[in-house]
Amino acid sequence: AQKVTQAQTEISVVEKEDVTLDCVYETRDTTYYLFWYKQPPSGELVFLIRRNSFDEQNEISGRYSWNFQKSTSSFNFTITASQVVDSAVYFCALSDADSNYQLIWGAGTKLIIKP
């Protein structure tokens, strides 16, 4: 069965530090999609990235980067030079044919950036 594990329940760092949020997934499908969402204190989830299983290139968007490694079934998210505005809960999610492309969610990682 599909599963997404975010082992870090909460991470706290000081502003300007780099931080990596881990995401490990399980699926039997060869075609699947991985997502990251951010949920700031306001509550609304905001889409950050979608990656399909055939594209293992790492992605960088400003201070955000994602490392997709099929060999370890991981899709980790790194924030470089963190800022207080990065404080949020971050969710990793998976969709595949087995789940009829419904999103399977990790439990989320609460990131606290201290000034």
Place this chain on the structure above:
Amino acid sequence: DVKVTQSSRYLVKRTGEKVFLECVQDMDHENMFWYRQDPGLGLRLIYFSYDVKMKEKGDIPEGYSVSREKKERFSLILESASTNQTSMYLCASTLPLNTEAFFGQGTRLTVV
């Protein structure tokens, strides 16, 4: 910009009341979803709808029903609210299922 709007940010209801949570999206998306979010459990799918008048049960449909009479509106109904339904409820919509989901701001429901 896609907008998903939930009718209430905060709601307090009594046990046994019938509760309606409304969600409206303005981008003609076929798929709409209701999730509940509880600490440590992530998001759990209650119901989803892939077309008007169509609905499918998610992982935790018990105690809930839904209505989708118009494409833009998806309502979640708690027939008889119970304290274990105290939670954050999130509505979302998408075009194809494996694409980006757009979320509403959430409704924090407290049942007393």
